[in-house]
Amino acid sequence: MRVKICGITNLQDALEAINAGASALGFVFYKKSPRYIEPLKAKEIAEKLPPFVQTVGLFVNETEEFINEVCNDAKMQLAQIIDDFDVLNYEKISSKYIKVIRAKDKKDLLNLNKEYYLVDAFVDSFGGEGKRIALDWFESIDCSKFILAGGLTTENLKEINGFGFYGVDVSSGVESEVKGIKDRQKMIDFVKEANEIK
Numbered sequence: 001m002r003v004k005i006c007g008i009t010n011l012q013d014a015l016e017a018i019n020a021g022a023s024a025l026g027f028v029f030y031k032k033s034p035r036y037i038e039p040l041k042a043k044e045i046a047e048k049l050p051p052f053v054q055t056v057g058l059f060v061n062e063t064e065e066f067i068n069e070v071c072n073d074a075k076m077q078l079a080q081i082i083d084d085f086d087v088l089n090y091e092k093i094s095s096k097y098i099k100v101i102r103a104k105d106k107k108d109l110l111n112l113n114k115e116y117y118l119v120d121a122f123v124d125s126f127g128g129e130g131k132r133i134a135l136d137w138f139e140s141i142d143c144s145k146f147i148l149a150g151g152l153t154t155e156n157l158k159e160i161n162g163f164g165f166y167g168v169d170v171s172s173g174v175e176s177e178v179k180g181i182k183d184r185q186k187m188i189d190f191v192k193e194a195n196e197i198k
């Protein structure tokens, strides 16, 4: 199973996440987040990464122009987009992107287009809060294009076995006591456990 580790703020955490086996690293370009990273600093990290790891820029209710500029400047290969007001024209997004569903209810998971989505638990502060989604919302739904986020930890990952998610996304579950700083051992344990999940 693919693992994205979100909320990377420094090179050491980035390299340790990759060594742990993460397929993607998330960089939060939302200034109110404790995990916010300046685009220039994200670029410096992105340029030092080895091949076959995807850089993902996370955007919260931004314009197409802002998303394009930051993805270009910070060398992000994928934009992870929260667009609460459904105002973006995706044809104007020049990078690859994935939309975030901030699920409040099972209804939010139904009647979707046949694209990949990152499904996160709804929280007022937008994410990285460790809040979980009720797994029964995914019952009898095809999860093969969903990346599940929200409150995942090494301890609770087993519970998603059998749902067939494309991948998982974790932030606070692999952090140290300090928001924005990752814990190497937690990342190793998380990815190892995720690799056991079907």
Ligand SMILES: O=C(O)c1ccccc1NCC(=O)[C@H](O)[C@H](O)COP(=O)(O)O
Binding pocket: 006, 007, 026, 028, 030, 033, 034, 035, 058, 060, 120, 125, 126, 127, 128, 129, 130, 131, 149, 150, 151, 152, 169, 170, 171, 172, 173
């Ligand atoms: O991490 C943040 O501070 C953040 C701020 C604004 C929007 C999204 C944010 N985080 C998203 C994520 O890191 C994850 O995709 C997801 O929410 C999982 O976080 P967690 O529940 O802490 O594992």
